Amino acid sequence: MVEQANTNAKWKEKAFNIIFKADTFWGKFFDAILLVAIFLSVLAVVLESVGRIRLNYGTYFLWAEWIFTGFFLIEYILRIIIVKKPWNYIKSFFGIVDLLSILPSLLAFVFAGAQSLMIIRSLRLLRIFRIFKLTQYLGEATQLSTALMASRKKITLFIATVMILVSIMGAVMYLIEPPESGFTDIPRGIYWSIVTLTTVGYGDIAPITPLGQIVASFIMIMGYGIIAVPTGIVTSEMNRSRFKVDSRSCENCGAKQHGDFAKFCHNCGEKLPPIS
Amino acid sequence: MVEQANTNAKWKEKAFNIIFKADTFWGKFFDAILLVAIFLSVLAVVLESVGRIRLNYGTYFLWAEWIFTGFFLIEYILRIIIVKKPWNYIKSFFGIVDLLSILPSLLAFVFAGAQSLMIIRSLRLLRIFRIFKLTQYLGEATQLSTALMASRKKITLFIATVMILVSIMGAVMYLIEPPESGFTDIPRGIYWSIVTLTTVGYGDIAPITPLGQIVASFIMIMGYGIIAVPTGIVTSEMNRSRFKVDSRSCENCGAKQHGDFAKFCHNCGEKLPPIS
Amino acid sequence: MVEQANTNAKWKEKAFNIIFKADTFWGKFFDAILLVAIFLSVLAVVLESVGRIRLNYGTYFLWAEWIFTGFFLIEYILRIIIVKKPWNYIKSFFGIVDLLSILPSLLAFVFAGAQSLMIIRSLRLLRIFRIFKLTQYLGEATQLSTALMASRKKITLFIATVMILVSIMGAVMYLIEPPESGFTDIPRGIYWSIVTLTTVGYGDIAPITPLGQIVASFIMIMGYGIIAVPTGIVTSEMNRSRFKVDSRSCENCGAKQHGDFAKFCHNCGEKLPPIS
């Protein structure tokens, strides 16, 4: 019994190294196969939506869909079995994405067209960063997301203010412009304000009266300045986050702003503590 | 009499804490109720503008409008009564917004459609920052607006230059392009220049002659560089403003704006305290 | 005779102070009158281009045009007479603009519509910075233009590279797309590339084939990165130029990075030299 449990544990550990890690040959091999399968299944979903292709090769796509879903289902169950704390995996970002990648095929029985939601599988492609130079990319991602998280409050404040501005401008344009120019109600006015302020400018709704065009000009020039704000926030945070990473104080003189690479203090020449 | 005045003062103070502050339970409760009412009244204005909804539920919206206006009117009068310096409140940003939130309903008697102006109530939603983590958000807002205020002059100069450029380009395009392409007069040319320089690009007016397209190309590439200027200004100011916020005051003369690296006060030469 | 020359010189100096400077009351008064006249004459040019207005008030505009041109002609001649080195004034930026502001009215005899060029008068409005807080705005302008001048080479290199890229992409799209989508020749393809890369996107020319849309997607995402380059250049130069302005070295210890406001060195407490 003990021996069997041992064998079981060994088998689990081996499977864990292959499926969850990417250090060994077979681990890399499995991840590569998985990524190709994910990519092909996403491609199948995308191509199936094209009317002409669906008409000619519809049954092939149906088969492919079920094969991929079956493969991902087996993989998902395997992951739950071999991981030590299954619940932690299920609750994790990739655990939820893995589950969501299987569900739409089943949903397609009930709602026609639900298989388009299988596009969510593309999120699994993010695993690719695990294979190629994992740590480096994760470092960059951490730096990026740290900068974004640090400016979370500024961005919330900024979006809230923009939403209020956009509502008022949408209502003003609805009052000024005749319905013929597309401003038939305030929600459409707000939609137009967002399209204009973000400088997308489809042109499906556009002011035609002189007064409307004057107000629109003000909004655009305002948008000019407003677009600078998130850029300023992110750039500023990025500079700061780099400094945070770089910063060790000298134990002798207290000087700061030492690069990651520095071994000695730039102010007094004292040896610096290693990076923790 | 004294007792009554006392009771009166107590009542006023209690009401002041509930209506103007958000520290106590009832203060938070009142602010939450108020924000929900503001949000619902803004939503009602937005939805009422949609033709199909107005036809079916028009009378309900009329009732909602009067109930909200009545509620806000009572609240406004209460605020004036209980605040110590009513005139200061009336002249403040929120005082003016509170008044403007009530007026459009009355204006609607005279001008049809004036109730759309009630959208201005959405500005009252800015009070939301008072309830959730007040000080932090205000700190961020202060930092943002400090950066914008500090670059006020640069931005004025920039907008003035852009307005002059845009006028000249609008007139040039009006000379080059035939009226069929939409350049029927100089104001429309200026409107097109703004739409193009801000990279909005509706496409309702677009050059069709080769010469016009060449000039437009120059304008677009110029706009490429010009859009970098406000971003540069704001980013630059933000970096600077962070320095200001981070700095230590001198214990001798109170001067601020010392860099992280500074050991002595730049104003009086006193030794600075270490960075905590 | 000497007395008369003296009177003449005095009269010239007085006129010089009024017309060229803005320190005295009459100097400010003259500049204010001039700016109003310039603004009104520009407004007249803009409004006259609107067909409906020209039909109804055409003769008034004709009169206004001649009165303004006469006024500016007299002013121009006066400036040449009273300035000490007339040729320097004529060759200066404002001298050329002043001359160009008068010419179009005369040109209008030969070429119909040439009066639209009078819009160039709007450049004279830049004098406004002379009246209100002159030095401050000039300081800002100098800082802005120093940053732009310093990044002159980088911007030239950038624009040259963009022009070559845009030519190649325009030719590729002309090969891929059928003429029905608007890509009738390479110049139109280049025009489309510029419209797309600058994110203006009129939509008058847009790819319709799948291959064309894939290539267009690559161009847009590339444009995403490319738009970051001028912003990065200007922001970077602005940070640098601010530091340049702020920089004095301590004569005792050689430390740098002292703010404009600093009186003492942050490193050793020594008194700093004044800003030269």
Next chain:
Amino acid sequence: MVEQANTNAKWKEKAFNIIFKADTFWGKFFDAILLVAIFLSVLAVVLESVGRIRLNYGTYFLWAEWIFTGFFLIEYILRIIIVKKPWNYIKSFFGIVDLLSILPSLLAFVFAGAQSLMIIRSLRLLRIFRIFKLTQYLGEATQLSTALMASRKKITLFIATVMILVSIMGAVMYLIEPPESGFTDIPRGIYWSIVTLTTVGYGDIAPITPLGQIVASFIMIMGYGIIAVPTGIVTSEMNRSRFKVDSRSCENCGAKQHGDFAKFCHNCGEKLPPIS
């Protein structure tokens, strides 16, 4: 024989100085002639694509095309003959561009319209930086490309994430919007997402249902924040790369990347030379 070999070597060296370098008068002269020829041949390709011009002057363009191709072919063969390591030249960036500049004329025998690919000759114009102030521009280019190379990983990560986002949004819009609004399949949805997220906004495909417009608004506001990321990356790298360029080397160990403020080497603790 030796003498002849000598003469041959001398002739080669002379030709090398003229064709590959731009220091002597004849070197500059040759480069100038070459650049004019390249520019004219590119212009010919561009103009020939215009239907009206081709009809009238088609034969002239045919002649010009063959003359230019012949000239460039001779030049290419000369370069291979006179350079010491021909294979290194052929494999270099300019070697490949030079070859690609000749091929399309020959390809045009087989595929009609292939001569449009001759636009690739415009890449040869990059040689222009060799003539005018070579080193300075190359310095700028190096700085720019260093900044871009340093942020290579961040940009890859960013584009991969954007591609996945764009796929999911494209599929969601395909589910929400009816085919009449242009979302006929997922690839078109993805194309629309890219057009919207990059703020190009042609307007050939645009949401018409209220739900679709709400989702589109979210995408646009998200795009607002996303556009800030590459700008932040490039600006941040540019600031960093400037630090690298500005720095002093340690006289003891040769380490670089010392800040302006540093007094001691961060690598060996040696005293640094003062900033010159």
